[in-house]
Amino acid sequence: MTERAATLSWGRYPRTRQTLFRYHDRHATLPATEYPLLPYGNGRSYGDSCLNDGGVLLHTRGLDRFIAFDAVTGVMRCEAGVLLAEILALVVPQGWFLMVTPGTQFVTLGGAIANDVHGKNHHRAGTFGAHVRCFELLRSDGSRLRCSPTENTDWFAATVGGLGLTGLIVWAEIQLRRIANPWIASETIRFGGLDEFFAVSADSDDDYEYTVAWLDCASRGAALGRGLFMRGNHAPALCATQPRAPTGRLSVPFAPPCSLINSWSLKTFNTLYYHRQRTRITRAIAHYAPFFYPLDSLLAWNRIYGRHGFLQYQCAIPGAQGHAATRELLERIAHSGMGSFLAVLKIFGAIPAVGWLSFPRPGVTLALDFPNQGPATFRLLESLDAVVATAGGAVYPAKDARMSALRFREFFPQWPHFRAYIDPRFSSSFWRRVMEE
Amino acid sequence: MRKVLIVGATSAIAEAVARLLAARGDFLYLVGRRAEMLEAIAADLRIRGAARVQTETLDINTIEHHAALLDHAAAALGGLDTVLVAHGTLSEQAACQQSVALTFQELHTNALSVIALLTLVANRFESQRAGTIVVISSVAGDRGRQSNYVYGTAKAAVSSFLSGLRQRLHQAGVRVLTIKPGFVDTPMTRDFAKNPLWAKPERVASDIVRAMEKGKDVVYTPGFWRPVMWIIKSIPERIFKSLSFL
Ligand SMILES: Cc1cc2nc3c(=O)[nH]c(=O)nc-3n(C[C@H](O)[C@H](O)[C@H](O)COP(=O)(O)OP(=O)(O)OC[C@H]3O[C@@H](n4cnc5c(N)ncnc54)[C@H](O)[C@@H]3O)c2cc1C
Ligand SMILES: NC(=O)c1ccc[n+]([C@@H]2O[C@H](COP(=O)([O-])OP(=O)(O)OC[C@H]3O[C@@H](n4cnc5c(N)ncnc54)[C@H](OP(=O)(O)O)[C@@H]3O)[C@@H](O)[C@H]2O)c1
Numbered sequence: 001m002t003e004r005a006a007t008l009s010w011g012r013y014p015r016t017r018q019t020l021f022r023y024h025d026r027h028a029t030l031p032a033t034e035y036p037l038l039p040y041g042n043g044r045s046y047g048d049s050c051l052n053d054g055g056v057l058l059h060t061r062g063l064d065r066f067i068a069f070d071a072v073t074g075v076m077r078c079e080a081g082v083l084l085a086e087i088l089a090l091v092v093p094q095g096w097f098l099m100v101t102p103g104t105q106f107v108t109l110g111g112a113i114a115n116d117v118h119g120k121n122h123h124r125a126g127t128f129g130a131h132v133r134c135f136e137l138l139r140s141d142g143s144r145l146r147c148s149p150t151e152n153t154d155w156f157a158a159t160v161g162g163l164g165l166t167g168l169i170v171w172a173e174i175q176l177r178r179i180a181n182p183w184i185a186s187e188t189i190r191f192g193g194l195d196e197f198f199a200v201s202a203d204s205d206d207d208y209e210y211t212v213a214w215l216d217c218a219s220r221g222a223a224l225g226r227g228l229f230m231r232g233n234h235a236p237a238l239c240a241t242q243p244r245a246p247t248g249r250l251s252v253p254f255a256p257p258c259s260l261i262n263s264w265s266l267k268t269f270n271t272l273y274y275h276r277q278r279t280r281i282t283r284a285i286a287h288y289a290p291f292f293y294p295l296d297s298l299l300a301w302n303r304i305y306g307r308h309g310f311l312q313y314q315c316a317i318p319g320a321q322g323h324a325a326t327r328e329l330l331e332r333i334a335h336s337g338m339g340s341f342l343a344v345l346k347i348f349g350a351i352p353a354v355g356w357l358s359f360p361r362p363g364v365t366l367a368l369d370f371p372n373q374g375p376a377t378f379r380l381l382e383s384l385d386a387v388v389a390t391a392g393g394a395v396y397p398a399k400d401a402r403m404s405a406l407r408f409r410e411f412f413p414q415w416p417h418f419r420a421y422i423d424p425r426f427s428s429s430f431w432r433r434v435m436e437e
Numbered sequence: 438m439r440k441v442l443i444v445g446a447t448s449a450i451a452e453a454v455a456r457l458l459a460a461r462g463d464f465l466y467l468v469g470r471r472a473e474m475l476e477a478i479a480a481d482l483r484i485r486g487a488a489r490v491q492t493e494t495l496d497i498n499t500i501e502h503h504a505a506l507l508d509h510a511a512a513a514l515g516g517l518d519t520v521l522v523a524h525g526t527l528s529e530q531a532a533c534q535q536s537v538a539l540t541f542q543e544l545h546t547n548a549l550s551v552i553a554l555l556t557l558v559a560n561r562f563e564s565q566r567a568g569t570i571v572v573i574s575s576v577a578g579d580r581g582r583q584s585n586y587v588y589g590t591a592k593a594a595v596s597s598f599l600s601g602l603r604q605r606l607h608q609a610g611v612r613v614l615t616i617k618p619g620f621v622d623t624p625m626t627r628d629f630a631k632n633p634l635w636a637k638p639e640r641v642a643s644d645i646v647r648a649m650e651k652g653k654d655v656v657y658t659p660g661f662w663r664p665v666m667w668i669i670k671s672i673p674e675r676i677f678k679s680l681s682f683l
Binding site: 067 | 481
């Protein structure tokens with residue numbers, strides 16, 4: 001275990017160094033070392049929740065074996081390092097799909113559980129953890145706990161959304177959903193502002209499995225909060241058009257010295273994107289890959305932000321506060337001139353998350369990314385934290401590299417309860433930051 | 438559908454090859470020392486499409502078991518048409534220099550066990566007048582270097598043996614494929630510092646399967662190692678001996 005490397009998370013910020021321990025054999029024990037351990041999936045978290053500066057990262061991608069798949073019931077058991085993309089490649093041709101998928105298929109099963117990830121169907125299906133039937137948790141005392149909604153239930157609730165701190169998930173079993181084909185019947189609706197977004201959303205959530213909106217956040221004044229609302233359902237068996245899976249993939253070869261995302265390119269992109277749709281509604285049958293994973297076709301797109309990386313910001317704001325707080329957030333962002341390239345807005349449903357530390361809660365969620373321009377960016381994000389805190393919301397740890405310890409404790413008041421379940425030999429850069437006194 | 442015996446089936450490279458074979462619906466017989474790992478790999482390969490997968494736990498250095506191994510594999514798969522030999526160890530050169538026993542053990546695992554097994558396989562395939570023998574040798578066998586010449590010696594013996602075997606079996610319609618990987622990122626090389634010359638086992642595996650399909654003889658993987666090794670082989674010994682970085 002002498003391999004040392006500078007590992008990056010998806011936001012390419014912060015830069016940390018840790019020793020890598022690569023898992024291949026799920027029967028193997030945890031490495032003997034005095035340094036703190038942290039599981040690492042595929043590094044698709046943006047901030048420092050998958051990093052462990054000065055410690056050891058337990059690389060799980062080598063745990064990539066299927067263990068059992070029942071093509072009749074759709075129950076899949078596999079090792080924790082299997083990518084969701086690998087599961088889909090196997091099960092879609094057999095008529096199955098994930099119950100919940102995040103916006104990239106390049107995440108591991110273990111990572112999806114540890115962040116209790118959500119997808120475009122949160123209002124229908126809840127979080128990823130709701131469909132986890134059981135998993136095995138390897139603790140540093142050598143014990144292997146089988147956790148499920150009925151066995152070791154406290155460990156189950158601590159580990160789902162538990163940020164990799166309770167031990168190593170070695171394998172997990174999930175329930176899949178039936179599909180007739182790989183296509184999605186989708187609609188894109190242009191909306192002129194936040195009021196319209198909330199109206200279209202309320203109108204769609206009963207009839208559409210998947211809903212999400214892209215927001216033009218370079219616009220101010222009357223155009224503030226305009227965007228495109230996307231909704232869709234799995235296509236019926238007798239689907240008229242049958243689009244092919246996309247093939248070619250481009251890759252950003254290296255990180256340019258400075259960000260290609262600046263106020264000019266932002267404004268241009270956002271305006272063009274908003275106006276690319278001429279009519280209010282367009283309909284299409286899409287392959288599931290471009291519908292769920294539009295960014296996956298541009299590999300290593302995170303490099304366009306340049307060497308300093310970027311910061312994601314995703315917050316959730318409960319109930320009645322949502323509308324006003326979202327407006328306030330968008331105004332602050334527009335005012336700062338540091339608009340986001342990709343801004344996403346979605347209504348979370350009422351199904352409670354399984355994990356104690358799970359992020360999703362009923363209300364509205366807003367996700368944005370900002371090139372790292374140093375202190376100005378951090379100041380802006382802190383001012384957004386204040387809005388979120390006042391509205392009783394929370395910021396998503398999977399996408400965070402900077403929230404203060406104070407804010408974290410406001411957003412996740414259940415943390416003292418969770419802390420008792422952290423494995424004594426596990427820690428992360430994120431956790432040390434938010435536990436600072 | 439091929440009926441394939443894989444020796445050293447728990448190797449990262451072999452497992453990646455087995456996944457490609459499984460996706461074609463092949464029949465597989467997996468051999469290695471770690472029973473739990475073999476079972477985990479077998480279950481995975483069944484889900485990935487292998488028509489039949491069976492395992493056998495065996496230390497391939499126990500040469501007296503080779504004949505039985507081939508019988509078991511042929512019985513389990515209903516015949517045998519391909520053998521992939523992928524096992525290997527890479528002990529530290531410095532440790533080998535201090536121990537004749539370790540040096541002999543390296544030669545036994547990486548060369549003698551391979552030669553012993555292939556002697557039986559060759560006769561079997563020659564009499565059935567069909568079959569493919571695929572063996573993972575190494576670029577390390579192309580020229581002895583101070584950093585790993587014990588391992589390199591074993592791989593050189595294997596490469597030479599295969600070259601002779603290929604000529605002998607050509608008439609019988611039996612194919613012999615020598616695979617020479619460069620640096621591959623696997624558990625064997627866990628402690629090495631990696632650079633862009635290092636390949637992933639998946640890449641090496643797809644080269645191996647393509648070479649099997651095309652009926653190649655000697656394959657360097659990734660391909661750039663062929664010219665690199667050609668240059669290394671053509672440096673005169675008088676100069677080579679003073680090149681400490683190689
Ligand atoms: C383009 C893009 C779109 C995204 N869209 C969404 C979205 O729509 N919804 C959403 O919720 N998220 C989204 N994300 C975030 C991403 O889904 C999560 O960060 C996910 O957890 C990353 O998984 P990973 O396998 O890369 O894990 P990593 O990022 O490597 O690790 C994530 C966490 O899981 C822990 N972990 C990993 N493996 C294990 C294990 N075996 N046992 C225990 N703990 C483990 C780590 O310690 C860490 O705390 C998106 C990310 C990207 C890049
Ligand atoms: N990695 C490289 O850079 C590289 C380069 C050139 C060539 N190669 C060659 O590629 C082949 C595969 O290696 P790899 O890189 O995939 O390494 P690996 O993952 O370490 O695999 C080596 C395998 O050999 C098996 N093995 C060792 N001794 C054995 C024995 N006595 N009996 C049965 N099995 C035995 C081990 O299986 P068990 O532990 O289950 O017994 C192990 O899984 C080897 O021949 C190696 O020399 C590798």
